[in-house]
Amino acid sequence: MRKMVMVLLGIVCLTLCFFTFVSAGKAFRSDWRLPQTEIPKQTEYRLVLITQELETTFWDKVGHGAVEQARKDGASLEVWGSYGKNKEEFLEKIEIAIDSKVDGIIVQGLDAEEFKSLTKIKAAFYGIPIITVANDVPMAESLRRTYVGSDQYAAGQLIAKQLLADMGQSGNVILLGDTYQEYYQKQRLAGIQDVLKDYKDVRTAYAETEATREQVIATTKDLMNRVPDADAFIAVNAGMASAMLHEIGRRSQIGPYHIYSFDDGRESEELFEQGKLDGMIEQSPERMGELSVKLMMEWLSGETVPLDMNGYLTDIRMAKAMEAR
Numbered sequence: 655m656r657k658m659v660m661v662l663l664g665i666v667c668l669t670l671c672f673f674t675f676v677s678a679g680k681a682f683r684s685d686w687r688l689p690q691t692e693i694p695k696q697t698e699y700r701l702v703l704i705t706q707e708l709e710t711t712f713w714d715k716v717g718h719g720a721v722e723q724a725r726k727d728g729a730s731l732e733v734w735g736s737y738g739k740n741k742e743e744f745l746e747k748i749e750i751a752i753d754s755k756v757d758g759i760i761v762q763g764l765d766a767e768e769f770k771s772l773t774k775i776k777a778a779f780y781g782i783p784i785i786t787v788a789n790d791v792p793m794a795e796s797l798r799r800t801y802v803g804s805d806q807y808a809a810g811q812l813i814a815k816q817l818l819a820d821m822g823q824s825g826n827v828i829l830l831g832d833t834y835q836e837y838y839q840k841q842r843l844a845g846i847q848d849v850l851k852d853y854k855d856v857r858t859a860y861a862e863t864e865a866t867r868e869q870v871i872a873t874t875k876d877l878m879n880r881v882p883d884a885d886a887f888i889a890v891n892a893g894m895a896s897a898m899l900h901e902i903g904r905r906s907q908i909g910p911y912h913i914y915s916f917d918d919g920r921e922s923e924e925l926f927e928q929g930k931l932d933g934m935i936e937q938s939p940e941r942m943g944e945l946s947v948k949l950m951m952e953w954l955s956g957e958t959v960p961l962d963m964n965g966y967l968t969d970i971r972m973a974k975a976m977e978a979r
Contacts, residue, residue: 698730699757699954701947703787705735706744706762712918712939713762716788719943720760727951739865739893741766748772751782758783758950763791763801765836770795783953785961787946788918788939789838793963799953801965802946804937806838809970810845810890813914816933816972817850817886821912824855825885828877830870830898832891833862842890842916859884863894870897878905886912892919899930917973929975938968 703720707713717733724731734751736743745768751759752772759777763769763786773784773796783799790801817827829846832839843860850856859881863873874897878884887902889895895915902908908930915922916935926934945966952958 698728699951700754701729701731701758701760701950702751702756703731703733703943703946704744704747704751704759704761705733706739706741706764707920708733708735708737710918710920711923712788712937715939716943719940719945720947721943723944723947727947729947729951731947745769745772749776752777752780755780756782757954758785760785760787760946760950762787763789763796763798763837765791765838773797783950785946785950787942788937789836790965791837800949800961800963802949803942803965803968804935804970805967806841807845809916809935809937810842810847811849812845812970812972813842813888813916813933813935814846814849816974817888817912817914818853818856820932821886823853825857826881826883827856827858827886827888828874828881828884829858829860829888829890830874830877830894831860831862832894833864835862839890846888846890865891865893867897870894871901874898874901875905878902884911887914889913889915889919892916892922895919895925895931896921899925926973926975932975934973936971936973938970941968 701724703717705713705716713735721731721733734747736747741764744764748759748761748769749772759782761784770791777784778797784796786796786798786801786803788803790803790806791798827850829843831843847858850858859877861873861877863869878901887898889898892915896919899908899913902911902913912932913930914933915931917923917937922934925931945968949958949961949966953961
């Protein structure tokens with residue numbers, strides 16, 4: 655009996671050894687592979703472009719450029735905004751984007767304390783990068799990563815030089831700006847004035863007004879009463895050009911005057927094509943949209959860190975009315 659038990663135990667041991675060697679052989683065969691663990695796909699980055707001026711030619715182009723670049727880069731991008739520069743709604747959209755913890759915010763800069771608080775404190779707390787587009791806000795006040803858009807100071811210089819070429823080196827120039835002067839408008843005005851100040855026979859009259867149509871008309875009327883021999887007008891805030899032209903045209907023919915503005919107003923392109931503006935600064939809104947998304951993606955992926963805090967400037971040109979005809 656004892657011998658039989660020993661024999662059975664021996665058989666069991668031999669069987670176990672056999673299967674152990676077989677398993678070891680499989681483990682060391684060259685064609686054996688570890689089970690494949692599926693690597694999850696990188697979740698696409700969620701970006702948002704926020705503007706104060708939906709459905710305008712200029713901002714539609716910014717949005718189109720941004721959407722196309724996001725599609726190429728495999729990112730998700732939504733365009734949010736308000737109509738007619740509704741400041742409260744615009745700020746609310748920024749706050750919603752931050753609370754939604756999007757990966758990046760591309761936004762039209764607003765030189766206001768509420769905007770700076772949202773970008774400098776709340777967005778920074780959540781680690782959400784901000785890029786300003788078209789309209790800048792100083793980096794130190796907003797902690798934006800960078801700016802993408804025109805050199806607004808250079809744009810002001812360009813418009814002043816064109817005015818001198820058309821009007822000559824003497825005359826009276828009316829400059830119309832916004833009471834709520836944003837950073838980009840201050841830059842434009844500085845560019846214009848720095849060129850004109852070198853011409854002693856060029857006299858400028860500058861006035862600020864609220865951006866409502868009624869106030870712009872009233873301020874233009876007052877300026878024309880104070881400077882009855884005006885030779886030229888520049889709408890520093892392009893959104894004021896239409897109302898300004900309305901008052902000029904009501905009082906006299908606009909033909910004798912030299913009138914200039916920028917392409918980011920709601921009616922700028924139409925006024926220019928109608929020949930009511932003698933010259934207009936044309937910017938590169940579609941390129942702004944493309945480049946802002948490209949840079950945001952480079953920041954998020956770690957490809958370009960840090961971004962140039964001084965900004966990435968896009969092309970500007972002086973368009974003459976004769977080119978539109």
